Amino acid sequence: MGDATIFLGSNVKFLRNRQKLTQDALSKELKMTRSKLNCIEIGQTKSPSIEDMLKFSSYFKMSLDTLIKIDLSKLGELRIRDLEAGNDVFIKGGNLRVLAITVDKEDNEHVEYVPIKARAGYQAGYTDPEFIASLPKFSVPNLPKSGTFRIFPTVGDSMLPVPEGSDVVAQYVEDWSSLKPQTLCIVILKNVQDFVFKMVSLQENGRFLLESLNKTYQPYEVKVEEVLEVWKFHSYQSKEIPEVGGDLSDLMREIKEIKKVLGVGSRK
Structure with a gap:
């Protein structure tokens, strides 16, 4: 498997330490020898068996793609928790919190608009390029590049x-x-x-x-x-002008309510 396995050993060690497990404890859980586990963790075993890799994947509840391709030690705590919660992006067919976007002919990103009628569908389609491509697109001036x-x-x-x-x-x-x-x-x-x-x-x-x-x-x-x-x-x-904050705003609101109750200024 060559360089593709570069992160497997370090990831196993990282996850083992994260769960405060010794090599002895984890090797017993995985039904493998401690020496084999140690060789995998330190990278001496360049091509671990598929059976052993599946054991790691099953125990840590992460896909082989994640264990092999992603350096987990470089991820933030929130991303690790997200993976541990079962949101393994490779299992779900996505990328690690990768955003679906659309671009114009010059390869500049569009600014998509999520209309009210699409709000309910956004949760299901936020990672779907076809759904994102279906949203209205705008060019908004003065945005950071x-x-x-x-x-x-x-x-x-x-x-x-x-x-x-x-x-x-x-x-x-x-x-x-x-x-x-x-x-x-x-x-x-x-x-x-x-x-x-x-x-x-x-x-x-x-x-x-x-x-x-x-x-x-x-x-x-x-x-x-x-x-x-x-x-x-x-x-x-917005088409509306926000109200001025402070006591004046509260006073004007109370006056409006009093006028409404008294019928002052109402048209018949």
Whole structure:
């Protein structure tokens, strides 16, 4: 198998240490000798048998492609947890959190727009190039040249003063651990036929804390393995002018409510 097996031994050692197993303990679990396991880990066995590789794959619940081709020690903690949660990208036929994109004739990335009618299908089609290719595409001026961007419409008032119905331009986040606390993001969740627009903070317990700008909505946590994609807020477009914050805004709102109750200024 040549150079294709370059990461197998180091990955086995990495995963064994991660589970705090000795070579003796793991070799007993896999029904192989400790000396064979040691030779594989240090790279002395250049071409391990298919049977032994399948044992590693079955025990660590990762595909052979992952164990052979991906240097797990170079991945962030969130990605490792994602794999350990059963989201092995090779088993699922995808790439390691690789984004499906479309490009123009000059090989420049499009900015796809996810319309409201496509929100429910995005969860199932976010890795499908054909689905992404079916989305409306735009060229948005003044975006950074590096990075991938997508446009998501907002629904609901949980992110006021960003008006409902705004189109949020967001940048794809590959390394979730790079997010600063309370970063505004579009978050694509598993088993939820929608996406959410929240302030995102990565907790020490490995969960994401999702908070609304509108404080009438309670914050909540989600497991890392429930998150499919994260898009960091860049800008938004809206036909509405956000209300001025502060006491003046509250006072004007109360006056409007009083006028509504009294029928002042209403047209008949």
